[in-house]
Amino acid sequence: MTSAGINRVVASQEDVQQQLERILSSREFRLPERARRFLEFVVTETLAGRRDYLKAFTIAQAVFGRDANFDAQQDPCVRIEAGRLRRELEHYYLTAGAADRIIITIPKGGYAPVFDVIDTAGPADMELPEQPDQPGPSGDDGGEINTAADTVGREQPDRRLSRPLYWLLAAGVAIILASAAALLQQLESPKSARKTATTIENRPTILVERFESVSDGGLASDISRGITDDIIEKLVRFNDIVVVTAMPRIKTGQVSSEPLYALQGSVRLEGSQLRSTARLVRRVDAAVIWASNYDADMKVQGIPKTQASLAGDIAAAVARPFGVMFQTDTAAIAGNADAFSCVLSYYSYRSEMTVQAHEAAKSCLQRAVEEAPADSNVAALLSLIHLDEFRFSYQLHTKSTAATLGIAKDLAVRAVQLDPKNARALQALMLADFFGNDPAEALRAGAAAYASNPNDTEVAGEYGLRLSMSGEWDKGCTLISEAVGKNAGPRGYYQVGMALCAFMRGDTQAAELWSRMSDLNYNPMHRLVLLSILGALGKQQEAKEQLDWIRRESPALIPNIRREVVSRLARPQDQQRFLAGIEAAGLSVQNGDAPGN
CATH class of the missing domain: 1.25.40 (Serine Threonine Protein Phosphatase 5, Tetratricopeptide repeat)
Structure with a gap:
């Protein structure tokens, strides 16, 4: 079967390898080194004809350094990393890879990638090479459930693309939202696609440099590398920023867009005591705009949990709402006519909580939603603006009507549909359900928001408030x-x-x-x-x-x-x-x- 505008052709190994390099070098592919090794490993093994060996056990050993005692049920590292990888591949094909011909996906239910080619000039319905599909149950995020009998020797000459996202990409649209026909019509226009790309490009970019080991020995070096990877993993959960690990490669004719900030740091060991120093540097003038020290005793939690804890503290300090990234140079960024300036306008309004600031932020976000309908963040923040009219009506001099709450709920649902893992969208849905007198659904959305990004202090705090007021x-x-x-x-x-x-x-x-x-x-x-x-x-x-x-x-x-x-x-x-x-x-x-x- 052929999706609209797509003809099935066989992708050569050279084409796939070039596409892999293109993805890994893109600034829109925002994952740490370990996740990059994951993608490179599964693609390389598949091209070598060893897709049947791509199980959690083999990936854990080859990519994560686990030993022969690895148990996928007790240690979900591969499954979790696969879920993040799927999300970033989707993000890449929505942005930098929107015009790419080779589509690399990792279907849910397994870890073997599939390769699709968008070729509108070729004959329709040509078969792909034999690539057994590995379907998972609805809602599965990559658990290893397929057996050898399930994955070997099953021909799928009629296999459809793993996600409807890709035939939409082939048609030249920016993102799917099948449940909202009006929004889908907007997305199919070239103008909407351009606005979506612009919105993403204008988010502040932070370059995370490898933390330096200032102590002798391999342990300190390993910890510095581990903390760096953990920081990256936690920062990419914040949708308001872009995280890169290397300077972007600028192609001929492109406008250079270098990272605004660099996150640097060091690690020092003194017995079991670990000290990590972190600083955020504004790259244009090398000004240090934030710095802090973090100390921990590794005997208390062990090395992995200590690393993760310190990384979480650093990520929260840098990227949390109302944090360093939203307090520094915001005037210059907010001057841009883009959706991110509206994000800054929202946080400024929440700090002031005045009628004038509310109206300014609301107007800006309404325009942003119209111009960038595929941006989950602006839809979520516009939902929160309407929610404030309901819950803070005495401060904002508004009417807390059911209609206002209904608008907020619709926007929250749209934001979650656009990005089901967006913590801000799930936060908006939580509040809409809470004030809509549906506490069970509110806490369910809140739990999902907190699981998506526990280092987002606004999500954690709002979820804590709803739990408390619900009696927990x-x-x-x-x-x-x-x-x-x-x-x-x-x-x-x-x-x-x-x-x-x-x-x-x-x-x-x-x-x-x-x-x-x-x-x-x-x-x-x-x-x-x-x-x-x-x-x-x-x-x-x-x-x-x-x-x-x-x-x-x-x-x-x-x-x-x-x-x-x-x-x-x-x-x-x-x-x-x-x-x-x-x-x-x-x-x-x-x-x-x-x-x-």
């Missing part, structure tokens, strides 16, 4: 605490979560301290939290000051307090504790919902 206080408060410990932004936002955590466990003094550390002007709901805490403590005069502020600055909140509390705290006992504090502060809370916001 121990688990949720742990995540909120970790987010606060990593300076999660916006400033003071997650401190109010810590105040709620202390309040619900009965530590009202700690709750007051955390609440006063929060940004009380960020949202009138923060004032309401402090009001309840002060009421529980019997601090009537201080409670009156907060109540006077709410009546003066956000009078629409007063008749709707019960509704707002019930919409956020799932358990009746938590609602009662919070409302009892409000009553003790001297404000009678109505039993029913009052009209208004």
Whole structure:
């Protein structure tokens, strides 16, 4: 069977090898060295006629250095790396490889690649070389489930491309979204394809250099290499940036687009003590715009977990929302007329939380969604903008209507469809479901967001808040605490979560301290939290000051307090504790919902 615009022809070994080199040298192929070795190994083995030997066990030994005791069930490293590799191949063919004729894919359910050729000039329906397909169950992300009997000797002369993505590419579109016909029509236009490429190109690029070993011995060298690989692996999960490991090769006629930043560092060993120094350098003038030291005792967790922990801390500090990459030189970047300037506009708005900043960010993101409909990030952020109109209505002077929430949900669903692994898209879906009174689906989306990028402090903090407010206080408060410990932004936002955590466990003094550390002007709901805490403590005069502020600055909140509390705290006992504090502060809370916001 032939997809629209594609004729099946046999790819030569030379063509495939050249395509492999093209992928590995592309700046849009954003994976660490180990993943690159993975791709090179499976392609080379397949070209050599040894595709039947591409099992988790052999790959683990050849690529990951595992020994003969490797157990794929206990150690999922190959399966996880295969999933990441599939995503990056898709990303490559959406961007730099959009016009490539040779398509390399790794079908789910196994690790052997297949090679397809887009050739609109040749005869249709020509058979490919015998390449047994290896289907996996729906939703499988690359687990090794096929047996030798399944994979040897099965001819597939009618084998279709492994993903509908590629026949869309052959037709000249940018990405699939079959469930949204209107969006699909936009994607099929050349203008949309060009805008999508522009959006990706304008993200800030960071060059991760190999961390230097400043101690003698092979162990320090191995750890420096391991930390570097782990940092890369964690940085590529942040969709707002591009990660490269070497300077991009500029072809004749191309405009040079060098990385804005370089991440450098070193590793020092003193017995079991490991110290890693990291710094972010602005490449245009070699200015060090951030630096930090990280210390750990390798006896506590062992070398691999220590490496991963330090790498996570470094990646979070550099690439987290409201972090170094979003605080440095943002004015220059935001001046560009591209989707990334709208991303910066969103984070600026969340820091200011003003009506003017909200309108500016919303307008920018609406234009970006129209011009780059295949960008999952801008759809997710526009969803969050609409969600803020619903959940922060008293601060933004908006109406928290069902229609607003519906728009936010539709945008979140679209963002997840565009990129099911985008943590920001899953975060938006979590919040849309949470405020749509579907806590089970909200926590499911939140768990997926956190699994996709646990080093994204905004994802971790928001997921922690939703867990806590759903009644899972121990688990949720742990995540909120970790987010606060990593300076999660916006400033003071997650401190109010810590105040709620202390309040619900009965530590009202700690709750007051955390609440006063929060940004009380960020949202009138923060004032309401402090009001309840002060009421529980019997601090009537201080409670009156907060109540006077709410009546003066956000009078629409007063008749709707019960509704707002019930919409956020799932358990009746938590609602009662919070409302009892409000009553003790001297404000009678109505039993029913009052009209208004």
